[in-house]
Amino acid sequence: MEIGKQSIRLEEPVYVESWASVVGKKEGEGPLAVFFDEIETDDQLGQNTWEEAESMLQQKAARLAVKKAGCTPEDIRIIFAGDLLAQSIASSFGIGELDRPLYGLFGACSTMGEALSLGAITLSAGHGERVLAVTSSHFATAEKEFRFPLGYGSQRPLSASWTVTGSGACVLNRKKGKVKITGLTTGKVVDYGLKDSQNMGACMAPAACSTIAQNLKDFGREPEAYDQIITGDLGYVGQQILLDLLEKEGYQAVKNHKDCGILMYDQETQDTHAGGSGCGCSASVLAGYILPKIACGDWKRVLFVPTGALMSKVSFYEGNSVPGIAQGVVLEWADGEVEES
Amino acid sequence: MEIGKQSIRLEEPVYVESWASVVGKKEGEGPLAVFFDEIETDDQLGQNTWEEAESMLQQKAARLAVKKAGCTPEDIRIIFAGDLLAQSIASSFGIGELDRPLYGLFGACSTMGEALSLGAITLSAGHGERVLAVTSSHFATAEKEFRFPLGYGSQRPLSASWTVTGSGACVLNRKKGKVKITGLTTGKVVDYGLKDSQNMGACMAPAACSTIAQNLKDFGREPEAYDQIITGDLGYVGQQILLDLLEKEGYQAVKNHKDCGILMYDQETQDTHAGGSGCGCSASVLAGYILPKIACGDWKRVLFVPTGALMSKVSFYEGNSVPGIAQGVVLEWADGEVEES
Incomplete structure (x- = not known):
């Protein structure tokens, strides 16, 4: 139910049943390295383009989260997915292969919050048993999309951030989870x-x-x-x-x-x-x-x-x-x- | 509740309380002209850029739908909005001005179906009384985004479609509507x-x-x-x-x-x-x-x-x-x- 001005209290909570993370090489050298499920040694993930690499990241995280939930993609009722690229192509091409009903989202880097929110709302309405929330980004696709070709070697100001190569996915469930x-x-x-x-x-x-x-x-x-x-x-x-x-x-x-x-x-x-x-x-x-x-x-x-x-x-x-x-x-x-x- | 493989039956239906359409000049010369609420004579809507024009289209449709519902933007619990542009900027800049909670969507030209769906799901879960679904497109922004600069005057194949300059918005309500x-x-x-x-x-x-x-x-x-x-x-x-x-x-x-x-x-x-x-x-x-x-x-x-x-x-x-x-x-x-x- 709605409370206050902008919030929803889920009277019957929705559970996060499983989760998975797949990240790139640099992220795998950072302080959280031990916590990630998979660290890619090749940031292109064996694909032909950076965009395909990002799609693969997202697909890997999604499949791993589904596997950890002890189910198959067919058990996922709806996928909520998004990314930073124009027309969300990392999601369309990566997640499309799971052959599940899809709602594509765009909230820039807030998209994982949006995916969890809309997934939880859907389950709280009693629609489906399980849904999946997944988002991704990739340093090379983001630089190409928003900034400079990597080959320029342009200098970045100290206020600039570094786009993470990585994806995270969660399976939400109406009945169980920690x-x-x-x-x-x-x-x-x-x-x-x-x-x-x-x-x-x-x-x-x-x-x-x-x-x-x-x-x-x-x-x-x-x-x-x-x-x-x-x-x-x-x-x-x-x-x-x-x-x-x-x-x-x-x-x-x-x-x-x-x-x-x-x-x-x-x-x-x-x-x-x-x-x-x-x-x-x-x-x-x-x-x-x-x-x-x-x-x-x-x-x-x-x-x-x-x-x-x-x-x-x-x-x-x-x-x-x-x-x-x-x-x-x-x-x-x-x-x-x-x-x- | 979920039925079959991909569908949801809304046991308690969600109503479309009001709707509004705002279109461009060419659309206003077509067979549906008499049905649209507003027909713009200037496709730039008095704005500096085509993108701002599209944002304005979306904002006009949204405000008109809200007005027809006899309420104000403050009565809208959540807006579900999207467009075709990279990073959905027509929505971010147009709809942001209504100062309401927003979930941005991307489903290419299917986005209005997605916005209605997620709006209906949210209300069916009992979250909020009213939500708004709105999407837009603009011939000039889409040509710039996907095809050729307008000034090229490039020939279009017979299989090509013409991007509509227009926006439609609907207020969904849990309790009333025709x-x-x-x-x-x-x-x-x-x-x-x-x-x-x-x-x-x-x-x-x-x-x-x-x-x-x-x-x-x-x-x-x-x-x-x-x-x-x-x-x-x-x-x-x-x-x-x-x-x-x-x-x-x-x-x-x-x-x-x-x-x-x-x-x-x-x-x-x-x-x-x-x-x-x-x-x-x-x-x-x-x-x-x-x-x-x-x-x-x-x-x-x-x-x-x-x-x-x-x-x-x-x-x-x-x-x-x-x-x-x-x-x-x-x-x-x-x-x-x-x-x-």
Whole structure:
């Protein structure tokens, strides 16, 4: 049922039954390496093009999540999938091969939050037993799509993030799982007028703040009611802005904030500047790191908030701003009960 | 609840409370001209760029649908929106201004079917009272995105369709309306290996056949159980292929098929070759023509099947095929009862 202004409380929770993460070489050299299911040694995954490589990443993550759920693709009622590429071709070509009913999504790097949300809504309506949520990104396809040909070797500003090569997939189930989805906060487009597409953390931080603050108001919670509040890919620049904005909303010194883009790479040795980004960043960190931490009870309740920068080459060339959006998903440990605070 | 292999029967129907259509100059000179709410005389809508014009189209349709529902944007719980442009910028910039929670969708020209479906699913789960579904397309933005600069004056093959400049929006409501959504059939990606992006009707017809045939099987109906089966933008070439494919599925001589792309333009005088296409084609014909026909009881039950061609410039240049997808929505007259056949 709806609560507050932008949130949904799932009276009967939807469970995350299984999850899988597949990442590229650089991601497999970072601090989360031990947590990922598969690390590709060839970022082209044996394919002819970068786009096919990304499709393969997504397909691998999806198939692995299905396998971990002990089922086959035929048991998945609907797939919710998306990526960053124009017309979402990584999803159309990768996920199409599973031959399942598909709803394609676009929320830029917030898409995993959207996929989990719409999957959970569908199951909460009693439509189907299992659905799959999956998103991906790839460093080389994203550079080609949004920035410069790799061969230029162009310099990146310190505020720029590094698009994660990776995919994460989750099977949602109405009846069983170690993690449950208990609430959703649907994001609004938030535009502070920033135009620097090489500083997406700053562009997305206001949207992250909007969704987090609204989630706290709608559910009547303080930040401490969550063991962790984890954004998608704000990176170091965006994180600081988010914390400043949350202070202005009355949430002083939030200590339990993490960001998938910061978690993904080692700042000292991996030279990614502001951190990781991309649809595949929050998805692979969710499936590799966050869900297992909740499943074992280390974290009892997490607010997962993937963040997206809404822009294209065309909108950038035409001088438009880069609005942000952030989709909030409340994830809880399903083996125990969490006291409402 | 789920029925058959790919369909959902909405036990408590969701209603279409209001609808609005806004189209461009050429569409306003076609056979449906008298049905549209607004016809723009300036295809740039007073904006600086074609993309801003498309955003404005979408925003106008959305605001008008909301107004017709007798409410304000604040009464809309969630917006489901999409368009054809890379990273869906027409939606991000147009719909963002309504300041409502947003889920962005991408299903190419099938997006209106997806938006209605996910909106109906959300309401059927009891989440919110009202949601809005809206999509758009624009001839000039689509030519720029997928084909040639307008100034080239390049010749179009006879199999090519003409992207509709238009937008359609619907307010869905849990409790009231003259049209109800009673069922959904989620489409699969169907790829016959066709690579001709100037013959999208042929690329999409197999997906349309797949969704229509599955809908008939899942609901246990014959084609005649629908007053009309209306696809999105197959055009003349795709329509013939669809009818041939349906014959192979055992549905001989389907007589009640219409296509929004065929309905939109006058074949004799408007020189669009295969017909109209685009996310805005099925959406504006739905809001301008189909829903009013159902609302007054002329048609008691319609299977609305927007069709999408899943491709991008990059997938085309890299030699990929153009897979199709089609999303089915069962629309029924809400003032009377329809006998199950």
